[in-house]
Amino acid sequence: GGGRKGEEPSPTSATGRKGEDPSPVAAPVVDITKGSSSSMSESEQDAFLELAKQLAELSRLETQSHESLNQRVSDLEGALAATRKELADVRVRNERLAAQLKAATAASTAAAAVIDRPVPMPPAAPTKSEPQDEVPAPEAAPVAEVAEPS
Known part of the structure; x- marks a missing residue:
C-alpha cells in the first residue's frame, strides 16, 4: 500500500510545523476531510486523532498557563x-x-546652655584674699528669669 501518486508532499511536516524536515519514516499525507485513506488503518487513524486531541489539550493548557503568568506579572507589578x-x-x-x-x-541645646549658664551669685562674706567688689545682692526677679527659658 502506497500513498497517492503524483501529489507533492505538503510543506507542513508530520509535526504540523512549517519548515521542519519530516522524520525519516514520514507518514503519508492524509486529508482527513475526504474520508479515510487506504494508507491508514482505522487504529492508526484513532491514534492520530488521539494525538491531535492531546495536542489540542496541551495547547489549551499552554495558553491558560501563559494567561495565568501574565496575570501574576500584572499583580506583582501592581504590588511593586x-x-x-x-x-x-x-x-x-x-x-x-x-x-x-x-x-x-x-x-x-539652647535650653541646656541657658540652664548651664552660671547664675551670678553674691559673693560670700569677704575673705582676706578676695577684694570686696561692690555687687548689689541679686533680687528675686533675675533668678526667676533664668529659671524660665524663652
Missing part, C-alpha cells in the same frame, strides 16, 4: 508600584521627622 509609593511616603515622613528632630535638638 504600591510598595514604591509607600516607600516614597515613608521617606517623606522620615525627612519631616528628621527636620523636627534637628529643630528639637537645637532647642534642647
Whole structure:
C-alpha cells in the first residue's frame, strides 16, 4: 500500500510545523476531510486523532498557563508600584521627622546652655584674699528669669 501518486508532499511536516524536515519514516499525507485513506488503518487513524486531541489539550493548557503568568506579572507589578509609593511616603515622613528632630535638638541645646549658664551669685562674706567688689545682692526677679527659658 502506497500513498497517492503524483501529489507533492505538503510543506507542513508530520509535526504540523512549517519548515521542519519530516522524520525519516514520514507518514503519508492524509486529508482527513475526504474520508479515510487506504494508507491508514482505522487504529492508526484513532491514534492520530488521539494525538491531535492531546495536542489540542496541551495547547489549551499552554495558553491558560501563559494567561495565568501574565496575570501574576500584572499583580506583582501592581504590588511593586504600591510598595514604591509607600516607600516614597515613608521617606517623606522620615525627612519631616528628621527636620523636627534637628529643630528639637537645637532647642534642647539652647535650653541646656541657658540652664548651664552660671547664675551670678553674691559673693560670700569677704575673705582676706578676695577684694570686696561692690555687687548689689541679686533680687528675686533675675533668678526667676533664668529659671524660665524663652
